[in-house]
Structure formats: structure tokens, C-alpha cells
Amino acid sequence: MPGKPxxxxxxxxxxxxxxxAPALADQVFHTSHAAVHAVAGAPLRSGFVNDIHMNGNVNxxxxxxxxxxxxxxxxxxxxxxxxxxxxxxxxxxLIFPSSLLTTNGVGNGNASFVFPAGPPNDPPxxxxxxxxxxxxxxxxxxxxxCVPVAID
Numbered sequence: 001m002p003g004k005p006x007x008x009x010x011x012x013x014x015x016x017x018x019x020x021a022p023a024l025a026d027q028v029f030h031t032s033h034a035a036v037h038a039v040a041g042a043p044l045r046s047g048f049v050n051d052i053h054m055n056g057n058v059n060x061x062x063x064x065x066x067x068x069x070x071x072x073x074x075x076x077x078x079x080x081x082x083x084x085x086x087x088x089x090x091x092x093x094l095i096f097p098s099s100l101l102t103t104n105g106v107g108n109g110n111a112s113f114v115f116p117a118g119p120p121n122d123p124p125x126x127x128x129x130x131x132x133x134x135x136x137x138x139x140x141x142x143x144x145x146c147v148p149v150a151i152d
Contacts, residue, residue, distance in 0.1 A: 034131065034144040036067065042141045043107065045069025049131045049144055053151060060151075061115040063101065067142065068135070070107040075100055076133040076141060078111060086148030088128035099132065127150040 036047030050064040065078050080102055083093040103109035127149050133142035 005044070011022075014024050032147050032149075034147045035129070036060060036133070036142045036144055039140050039143055043069060043071055044142060045107075047107060047142060049147075051129075051147065051149070056136050060117045061096065063113045063115075063131075065101050065111045065131070065133075067101060067103060067107065070103050070109065072107045074107075075102040076109075076135060078113070079132050079134060081130045083128040083130075083146070086126055086128045086146075086150070087147035088130055125149065126139065 011090040023053075031053070032049075032051045034049045034051070036044070036049060038044040038143065045068045048065075051061065052063070056119045062075045067076075077097055079097045080097065081088075081092045081096055084090060084093050098113035099111040100108045101111035128146045129149055130146055131144045132140045135141045
């Protein structure tokens with residue numbers, strides 16, 4: 001193809017795009033963005049938990065945690081409190097610690113956690129989750145409201 005190298009580049013790019021295995025988003029549970037609120041008057045300007053599910057062979061979900069204007073220079077254990085109902089009614093069936101989140105000198109911090117594919121993440125799953133941020137003494141300082149989760 002002398003004189004038309006852009007055609008060769010386009011063909012190679014198209015083949016590469018078709019050969020790559022896509023990471024498809026979960027078709028039932030779409031990414032959630034849960035606001036974090038302070039518990040018992042702790043300082044907090046804003047915060048959130050993003051819960052991203054992807055029907056992948058390697059990863060089932062990725063969570064992003066963020067606090068802004070929280071207690072400065074503090075480390076929190078993030079944990080998931082899982083309920084058997086999507087309304088978070090009743091007793092939790094699992095409490096799962098995920099990541100440690102450390103804030104800087106002005107109280108800002110980020111952390112993330114990746115859940116691998118496979119048991120116990122295999123669908124179908126219909127639960128409720130509350131994310132909690134625990135201080136070093138084990139007390140809940142920040143939390144989300146209940147988030148209903150449905151995984152196909």
C-alpha cells in the first residue's frame with residue numbers, strides 16, 4: 001500500500017480493537033455514588049463511595065473511597081456491612097474490612113479496593129450495603145446510608 005500508510009494503520013488499529021476482550025459493565029447494577037456523612041459530629045466537608053461492578057473474568061468490582069475536610073492526619077478502616085435485604089433491614093450477615101484510608105494535613109484522603117471475580121462474588125446477589133469508616137479505637141466516624149445492590 002505505498003502512498004497510503006494511514007490505511008494500514010487504520011486496519012491494524014481495527015484488528016487490535018476487535019481482538020481485545022472488552023470489560024463490560026454489569027447490566028443490572030450500575031455504578032453507585034453513595035454520599036458519606038459524619039457520625040456524632042465528626043468534621044467532614046464531603047465524602048463518597050463509588051461502587052463499580054464490571055462483569056469481568058478477573059475483577060468483579062472496584063470501590064473508590066474519598067473524604068474531604070475530615071479529621072486531619074487520621075487513618076480509617078473502611079468496612080462494608082452487608083445485609084440480606086436491599087433495605088438493610090435486619091442483622092448484617094457479613095462485615096468485611098476493605099481498605100485503610102489515611103487523610104492528609106487538611107483532612108483529605110482517598111483509597112480503593114478491588115474485589116476479584118469468583119465466589120463469593122458470583123451472581124445473582126441481592127443485598128444492602130452500608131460503608132463505614134472506623135477510627136483506630138473501632139468507633140464509626142463516617143458512614144453511608146444503605147445502598148441496594150443487585151448483581152446479575
